[in-house]
Amino acid sequence: MNMHTTLPMPAQVKERIQESADIFTLRLQYPDLAGDQRYAFAPGQFNMLYLHGVGEVAISIVSDPQDERLFDHTIRAVGRVTRGMSQLKEGDWVGVRGPFGVGWPLAEAEGKDVVIITGGLGCAPVVAVINYIFRRRERFGQVTIMQGVKHREDLIWRERYDQWAQQPDTTVALAADNPEQDQSLFSGNVVQLFDRVDLQPDNAVAMLCGPEIMMKYAIEALMQRGFPDTRLWVSMERNMQCGNGLCGHCQMGPLFVCRDGPVFRYDRIAEWFFRKGF
Amino acid sequence: MDQAWSRPVHLYGVERPRGSKTVPSTPVFLPPDSLQRLLDSLRGSGRQLMGPLVRDGAIVFDRIENAAELPRGMRDIQSPGSYRLEQSDSPRLFAWANGPQALKPMTFAPEEVLWQVVRDDSGLHFEPQASTPAPTAVIGVRGCDLAALQLQKAHFLQEGAEDPAFQRRLDKLLIVAVDCSHPADTCFCASTGDGPDAGPGHDIALTELDEGFLLRAGSPQGQEIIDSLALPPASTAQLQAAAESSRGASDAQTRKLPATDLRDALFARQDHPHWAAVAERCLACGNCTAVCPSCFCSAYEPRPSLDGAESEQVRLWDSCFSFEHSNLHGHPVRDDIRLRYRQWLTHKLAGWHDQYGRSGCTGCGRCISWCPVGIDLTEEVASLLEEPA
Ligand code: SF4
Numbered sequence: 009m010n011m012h013t014t015l016p017m018p019a020q021v022k023e024r025i026q027e028s029a030d031i032f033t034l035r036l037q038y039p040d041l042a043g044d045q046r047y048a049f050a051p052g053q054f055n056m057l058y059l060h061g062v063g064e065v066a067i068s069i070v071s072d073p074q075d076e077r078l079f080d081h082t083i084r085a086v087g088r089v090t091r092g093m094s095q096l097k098e099g100d101w102v103g104v105r106g107p108f109g110v111g112w113p114l115a116e117a118e119g120k121d122v123v124i125i126t127g128g129l130g131c132a133p134v135v136a137v138i139n140y141i142f143r144r145r146e147r148f149g150q151v152t153i154m155q156g157v158k159h160r161e162d163l164i165w166r167e168r169y170d171q172w173a174q175q176p177d178t179t180v181a182l183a184a185d186n187p188e189q190d191q192s193l194f195s196g197n198v199v200q201l202f203d204r205v206d207l208q209p210d211n212a213v214a215m216l217c218g219p220e221i222m223m224k225y226a227i228e229a230l231m232q233r234g235f236p237d238t239r240l241w242v243s244m245e246r247n248m249q250c251g252n253g254l255c256g257h258c259q260m261g262p263l264f265v266c267r268d269g270p271v272f273r274y275d276r277i278a279e280w281f282f283r284k285g286f
Numbered sequence: 287m288d289q290a291w292s293r294p295v296h297l298y299g300v301e302r303p304r305g306s307k308t309v310p311s312t313p314v315f316l317p318p319d320s321l322q323r324l325l326d327s328l329r330g331s332g333r334q335l336m337g338p339l340v341r342d343g344a345i346v347f348d349r350i351e352n353a354a355e356l357p358r359g360m361r362d363i364q365s366p367g368s369y370r371l372e373q374s375d376s377p378r379l380f381a382w383a384n385g386p387q388a389l390k391p392m393t394f395a396p397e398e399v400l401w402q403v404v405r406d407d408s409g410l411h412f413e414p415q416a417s418t419p420a421p422t423a424v425i426g427v428r429g430c431d432l433a434a435l436q437l438q439k440a441h442f443l444q445e446g447a448e449d450p451a452f453q454r455r456l457d458k459l460l461i462v463a464v465d466c467s468h469p470a471d472t473c474f475c476a477s478t479g480d481g482p483d484a485g486p487g488h489d490i491a492l493t494e495l496d497e498g499f500l501l502r503a504g505s506p507q508g509q510e511i512i513d514s515l516a517l518p519p520a521s522t523a524q525l526q527a528a529a530e531s532s533r534g535a536s537d538a539q540t541r542k543l544p545a546t547d548l549r550d551a552l553f554a555r556q557d558h559p560h561w562a563a564v565a566e567r568c569l570a571c572g573n574c575t576a577v578c579p580s581c582f583c584s585a586y587e588p589r590p591s592l593d594g595a596e597s598e599q600v601r602l603w604d605s606c607f608s609f610e611h612s613n614l615h616g617h618p619v620r621d622d623i624r625l626r627y628r629q630w631l632t633h634k635l636a637g638w639h640d641q642y643g644r645s646g647c648t649g650c651g652r653c654i655s656w657c658p659v660g661i662d663l664t665e666e667v668a669s670l671l672e673e674p675a
Pocket residue numbers: 574577578579580634646647648649650651652653654663
């Protein structure tokens with residue numbers, strides 16, 4: 009199916025899952041998609057979701073490109089549009105433009121170790137990539153997943169992390185500022201987790217997503233451990249209104265985050281990364 | 287980096303506009319009393335004609351029919367923070383530089399419906415906005431605005447994300463440019479390489495001389511119109527007068543931007559103290575972005591009907607000076623004026639190089655005149671460059 013960059017396509021809510029108090033997942037389907045056609049996208053790409061009469065919002069796609077017919081968006085109700093979307097029920101309709109942007113470097117990561125670092129609440133773009141990797145586990149080397157949150161209950165998808173931790177050649181390291189007696193959580197932040205994992209930079213790529221300050225410190229830690237900046241990939245967030253490089257809102261220096269990103273190789277954005285105002 | 291563009295455009299002299307493949311087809315001479323014939327043929331094929339008019343003390347583009355409506359003898363006196371018109375006894379119709387409004391609204395509309403949506407029992411139904419703009423000819427366009435149109439084309443017609451609304455308007459537009467003979471004090475197109483003569487992108491270009499007009503074609507459509515007027519070729523003396531007028535128009539410009547690529551120099555000065563000094567004067571009103579012929583930012587907004595069944599998605603000009611422009615989860619990335627002014631200037635003069643291969647400034651000077659406090663980007667750049675990075 010072609011991209012829909014200018015005109016939204018109607019999509020129906022097939023299922024709605026409440027993930028936490030303010031995070032929910034919409035499982036969507038394009039009724040117009042004929043037969044065994046799939047919605048073609050890459051993990052890390054996003055759609056502009058439209059709530060009727062309220063507006064559009066950029067949301068990353070969390071499901072797997074091989075999934076039959078449905079595609080999923082995990083959304084945090086924080087703004088006008090996302091709060092409105094949290095009211096949607098099964099059978100309701102939204103508009104979808106997309107998919108937009110550049111996703112994770114999965115072809116490049118094949119045959120290599122993968123380090124995935126995330127922080128904050130429910131970082132959907134990395135969930136997409138983790139799911140992708142475990143569905144194709146044999147194509148990747150050692151997988152290390154590191155996540156830091158503030159509170160224990162911020163760790164949504166906890167069972168999934170537990171399942172991932174059972175996989176061969178996989179390390180899952182979770183940290184919480186406030187672990188509340190949970191022995192499996194390290195008390196601290198994601199950067200402190202670096203002392204508890206064994207990373208081999210020689211044949212590895214790192215993928216990061218979350219608050220910029222967290223990514224900044226994680227990047228420093230990775231580079232100290234010998235990761236070159238060309239093997240660090242970050243997923244960025246900026247104000248997005250068009251999704252396709254026209255409206256100008258998402259600019260970060262000369263880059264359009266919607267079109268040139270949202271996933272960037274770190275050396276390509278280092279000049280503007282974590283520089284206030286860009 | 288190739289700096290070919292940062293030379294003045296003189297069509298009749300040795301230098302030629304960047305990107306122009308052909309020397310203009312032999313210019314022809316149009317006596318002043320025949321100008322109406324040109325306007326009539328521009329209005330042929332059902333086109334509406336837009337031209338410069340005086341309105342509310344400024345030159346603006348609006349519908350015209352007769353040559354008599356053109357602003358005869360009008361001069362614009364511009365300086366930082368100030369614009370006024372003055373009637374002179376010159377018989378010339380184009381002895382002014384510009385007004386606040388560039389060519390931009392004719393291709394990138396200040397407000398545009400992108401699509402409509404209807405909700406009914408069977409779901410949402412989206413329809414693209416498909417209205418066709420009226421075929422339009424515009425006369426009086428300057429080199430700076432033509433160059434800005436090339437920049438806007440690079441942005442709005444980028445491969446794979448062509449903007450249908452922009453394309454539709456552009457397809458219906460016939461452009462008659464006029465070489466600038468009377469730049470304003472705020473103009474610096476000679477230093478950016480975008481004037482004073484009209485470079486590529488026009489269908490017809492005019493040079494106004496005391497004795498009449500020289501016409502040259504910039505497209506087959508323009509050539510056809512010129513041919514239909516059956517005019518005599520310009521004389522050597524007329525061509526010489528045109529070359530002198532052009533040279534005079536560049537020599538008259540006192541402001542300038544450095545003729546080098548400022549990309550690295552400006553990005554290297556992200557933390558320069560001068561940004562804060564400008565921010566003390568800047569009101570973040572956004573006038574500069576509204577008058578700038580190359581600014582492309584827009585906001586997308588729904589406009590629902592009262593009963594909520596239908597809605598339109600509207601695109602409106604936006605400005606990086608607005609507080610919400612960089613909004614991210616309820617807090618703007620650029621939460622003070624220093625950062626917003628820096629965004630504007632570094633995008634215009636640095637980011638554009640990476641995005642579209644050249645600076646985003648074509649030297650029209652509008653942002654200087656229409657700034658309520660008279661901030662002058664050429665001076666701000668000079669101050670920023672004074673100290674090494
Ligand atoms: S930045 Fe100012 S001088 Fe340059 S093109 Fe824009 S309005 Fe004109």
